[in-house]
């Protein structure tokens with residue numbers, strides 16, 4: 001069922017966990033949701049209909065990469081990202097600021113925006129909050145993120161405060177640049193590092209901007225998990241309950257379970273795809289590093305009960321061989337397994353909340369991971 005507007009529906013809560021859905025013209029996102037990362041217009045080593053079949057309702061596009069190659073105006077001339085990559089469901093794009101900090105030689109960051117050199121050809125680029133929103137519009141993005149400054153932790157409180165206040169000013173400029181686009185949404189991003197008072201100020205500031213959703217940023221940047229979770233305990237009660245909450249860049253299955261328990265609705269992470277390409281498999285009973293010699297003659301599949309062919313039909317011995325030989329099929333099968341497991345986990349979470357047994361699901365899942373009889 002699609003609507004002409006962006007509409008979040010909170011269907012049920014179970015403790016701090018929330019069951020909901022985001023309805024958009026291009027489709028509905030069942031929450032809690034895991035959003036696979038499609039960096040340069042592709043979820044690496046996967047076909048997009050395969051990504052859909054794992055259970056994904058939405059994927060992420062990478063503004064930073066796409067603006068450098070093939071270029072935002074070129075993607076628009078080609079009919080937009082959905083048409084180009086043949087994914088007609090929702091796409092969320094990050095604003096590019098985080099990727100500039102982590103990928104390119106950041107040249108300058110000031111009130112106007114960020115100036116950086118392309119990691120592809122060294123060309124110089126300037127991105128203002130307005131340009132970031134313009135680029136995301138040219139790509140055809142359904143959910144657009146504000147331009148923000150994410151500070152790596154640990155950091156001085158003064159530095160965290162400066163970046164948080166700059167990000168608030170940029171949020172307002174992005175909100176103005178975005179205007180009114182009924183079937184689309186712009187999310188603000190809560191910053192404030194590991195400083196509770198700054199987190200609260202950031203969330204309160206964003207609430208003045210009539211946003212359709214709120215991301216929690218500035219986390220999963222080197223802090224311990226308990227610090228990340230305590231920042232959620234501080235931030236989430238301040239955010240409106242009738243709008244979706246997106247925890248950026250998170251995370252491991254354990255991170256997501258604990259974050260759902262605190263009220264997060266949406267996640268994205270390169271972990272399942274990137275680690276899959278490096279031989280790491282996520283399963284119901286924990287992680288398996290297929291490069292390890294102990295799998296060389298193990299004819300068992302990763303998980304005989306999985307509905308994913310990569311988990312059910314291929315032996316660990318073969319997966320081990322492919323990974324050791326650095327064969328493309330190794331990364332393809334493990335990416336498929338990992339994305340399917342991440343979606344199965346979210347599906348299990350959604351069902352548990354619907355039945356009011358999230359606490360039991362949480363305990364059972366962690367126990368299965370800990371057993372390690374994999």
Ligand SMILES: Nc1nc2c(CCNCC3CCCC3)c3[nH]c(NCCc4ccccc4)nc3cc2c(=O)[nH]1
Pocket residue numbers: 037038039060061062063093094095096097098145148149150189216217218219220221248249250251268269270271274
């Ligand atoms: N705008 C913005 N983006 C952030 C991101 C990028 C989220 N993925 C975007 C996709 C869109 C395209 C590419 C990615 C983050 N990612 C992480 N941690 C990732 C940690 C990690 C790193 C490597 C492997 C696994 C986990 N923290 C993040 C904080 C912010 C933030 O404050 N602001």
